Amino acid sequence: MTWTRFKHYHYQNPTLGLALDISRVPFPDGFLAAMEKPMQQAFADMAALEKGAIANPDENRMVGHYWLRAPHLAPTPELSREISSTLTAIKTFAGRVHRGEIVGPQGPFTHVLVVGIGGSALGPQFVQHALGQPKTDKLSVAFFDNTDPDGMDYVLAGLAGHLARTLVVVISKSGGTAETRNGQLEAAAAFKSAGLTFAQHAIAVTGAGSKLDQTAIKDGWLARFPMWDWVGGRTSELSAVGLLPAALQGIDIDQMLEGAAAADAVTRVPVTRQNPAALLALMWYFVTDGRGAKDMVVLPYKDRLLLFSRYLQQLVMESLGKELDLRGRVVNQGISVYGNKGSTDQHAYVQQLREGVNNFFVTFIEVLKDRSGTSTEVEPGVTSGDFLQGFYLGTRDALSEKDRASITLTINEVSPRSLGLLIAVYERVVGLYASLIGINAYHQPGVEAGKKAAGSVLALKLRVSAALAAAPGKAFTAEALATELNVPQQTELVYKILEHLAANGGARKTLQTPWFNSTYGL
Numbered sequence: 001m002t003w004t005r006f007k008h009y010h011y012q013n014p015t016l017g018l019a020l021d022i023s024r025v026p027f028p029d030g031f032l033a034a035m036e037k038p039m040q041q042a043f044a045d046m047a048a049l050e051k052g053a054i055a056n057p058d059e060n061r062m063v064g065h066y067w068l069r070a071p072h073l074a075p076t077p078e079l080s081r082e083i084s085s086t087l088t089a090i091k092t093f094a095g096r097v098h099r100g101e102i103v104g105p106q107g108p109f110t111h112v113l114v115v116g117i118g119g120s121a122l123g124p125q126f127v128q129h130a131l132g133q134p135k136t137d138k139l140s141v142a143f144f145d146n147t148d149p150d151g152m153d154y155v156l157a158g159l160a161g162h163l164a165r166t167l168v169v170v171i172s173k174s175g176g177t178a179e180t181r182n183g184q185l186e187a188a189a190a191f192k193s194a195g196l197t198f199a200q201h202a203i204a205v206t207g208a209g210s211k212l213d214q215t216a217i218k219d220g221w222l223a224r225f226p227m228w229d230w231v232g233g234r235t236s237e238l239s240a241v242g243l244l245p246a247a248l249q250g251i252d253i254d255q256m257l258e259g260a261a262a263a264d265a266v267t268r269v270p271v272t273r274q275n276p277a278a279l280l281a282l283m284w285y286f287v288t289d290g291r292g293a294k295d296m297v298v299l300p301y302k303d304r305l306l307l308f309s310r311y312l313q314q315l316v317m318e319s320l321g322k323e324l325d326l327r328g329r330v331v332n333q334g335i336s337v338y339g340n341k342g343s344t345d346q347h348a349y350v351q352q353l354r355e356g357v358n359n360f361f362v363t364f365i366e367v368l369k370d371r372s373g374t375s376t377e378v379e380p381g382v383t384s385g386d387f388l389q390g391f392y393l394g395t396r397d398a399l400s401e402k403d404r405a406s407i408t409l410t411i412n413e414v415s416p417r418s419l420g421l422l423i424a425v426y427e428r429v430v431g432l433y434a435s436l437i438g439i440n441a442y443h444q445p446g447v448e449a450g451k452k453a454a455g456s457v458l459a460l461k462l463r464v465s466a467a468l469a470a471a472p473g474k475a476f477t478a479e480a481l482a483t484e485l486n487v488p489q490q491t492e493l494v495y496k497i498l499e500h501l502a503a504n505g506g507a508r509k510t511l512q513t514p515w516f517n518s519t520y521g522l
Helices: 003-009 036-050 065-069 077-098 119-131 149-158 178-193 211-219 240-249 253-267 276-287 308-320 350-355 384-401 416-437 445-470 478-484 488-503
Strands: 010-013 018-021 054-056 111-115 140-144 166-172 202-206 223-226 295-300 337-339 360-367 377-379 406-411 508-510 519-521
Touching (some): 119 240, 140 178, 149 178, 202 211, 276 406, 295 308, 406 416, 445 478, 445 488, 488 508
Parallel strands (some): 202 223, 295 360, 360 406
Antiparallel strands (some): 018 406
16 A cells, blocks of 8 residues: 555545545555446435435335435425424423423423334434533433343442432334333333322424334323334434434534534535545445445444444444345445444454455544643653554554555544534445445345344234143144144244243243253243
8 A cells, every 4th residue: 555546546525524545445546436436326326315316216105314414405394393393392302401491390301211123223323322521421321222121220320319400201103112112111111110200201203103102192191293204214313303302412513503504515426536435335335336245344432432333333224225226126225334343343354354354344433632731651651542542543553564455534632513514424335335336225125024023023923822821731842833833844933932931930940851852931
C-alpha cells in the first residue's frame, strides 16, 4: 500500500467531519470507471425513493427515513407537517419532564425503561451507550429488548427503588410484536406489584390505530408518538423511536438530525468520487464479488461505539439478506456483519483475521478526539489514546501485510452530530449497494416467516399442556405424546416443549435411559 495510492483514493470532507480510506481494498485502477453506469442507476434509484416511489411492493409503501431530517423533502405537505410537529412534540414532552412539569407519584422522573426489539431497541441502545454521560444525563435509560424473563428481571433489579420515578416507552409499530407486548405486560406487572399505576408512567410509540395505540388511548397513557409505515424499524433511529429516548436522556437531538441531514446532502450527490456512501457501496461490491462472498468485520477503535457493529448487523443483514432479486430469481444475497471494538479484538480474533481463512474484510472506525480534557502520559510523551491509535494503525498494517482488505472511516469525535452522520451514511450505503445487486433492501419476508413459525410452536405448547392436564397421573414419553396429539412428525418439538415445561414447573420429568425414554406428566 503506497502513499501515492492513499493520496489518490483517500476521501476527505472537513465540513462534514468525515474521511474515508479505500486504498487498502485491492481494486484495480479501472474499477470505479467500469462501475460508473450501474452506480448512476443506483443514484437514480435512490432519488426516486426520496421522491416517494413505492419501494416495498409487498406492503405497498414508500421508504422515507430521509425525510425525518429534511421534512421539506417529503412528497406531500401533510407528511412534512406531521414530521415537524412530531419533532416539536418530542422536544416539548422531554422539556416538560426535565422541568418537573410531568412527574411521577413520588416526584420528578429520573429513569426511562425502553421496551422494544430489533430496530426499536438497537438504535436507541447504540445512541444511549455512545452519548451517555452518567453525571449529567437528565434521565437514566434501561431497556427490555427481548422476551427473556431472566433478562427482564435483571433490568428490573437495576430499577429497584426507582419505579415510581421511571417512565416506560413502549415501541411497536403494529402493537402486536410479541416480544414487545410481553415486555409491556411484564413491566405493567412490576409496576402493579410496586403499588403503582402503569398508565401514569407509560408512553406509546406506535402506528395510528394499532393495538398498542388503542391500549394507550383506552388506559389513558401519558403520551403517544407516531410510527409511520414508511419508516422501517432498522432505519427508525431518527424518528420518535430513537429521538424520544435520546431527548429524555438529555441528548441534543437537533444535532443528531443536523448531522444526518448534512450526510444526506453529501451522499445524495451523483458524483461517485465525491460521495463516501457510493465509494463504500462499491468497495462492498468489489470485495464480496457482489454476492456476499466475504463477511464484514466492524472494528470501532472507541469504547462508546461498541454497539455500532450490532446496529449495523441489523441494518445490513436484514436489508441485504434476501433470497430473491427484483426479477424474482433465487440469488441468496447478503453480507454477514460482526465485530466488537479495538483494541479489545487484538486480544480476541485478530490472530485469525491475520493468519486464518481470508473470508472477510475489515471496516475500521477511527475517532480522532480521545477525550474531553487533558490526558495523562502513561509513558513519556505518550497517552493512552496514542496507544489506541498505535494499535489501530498497527493492526491495519498487519492485515495489509497478509493481503487482508480493510476500509477506514474516520470521524472527528463521538457526538450527537457525528452519530447522526454515521447513521445516515450507512443507510445510504445499504440503499446504493442494494441497487447495485438488484435486490429490495426494504422488506424482510424471512423475519415474518420466523414469527409465523414461533406462533405454531406456541400453539403446539398449548396442546401439550392441555394433554398433560387431561391425563393427571399419567406419564408420557415425547414420542407417545406426539402420537397422542397426532403430530409424530413434530416429536422433536414436543420433546423440546416438555423439557422447557419440566424446567419451569409445568411438568414433572422422570429421567430414563436412554434419554428419549424419559417421561413427563403432572
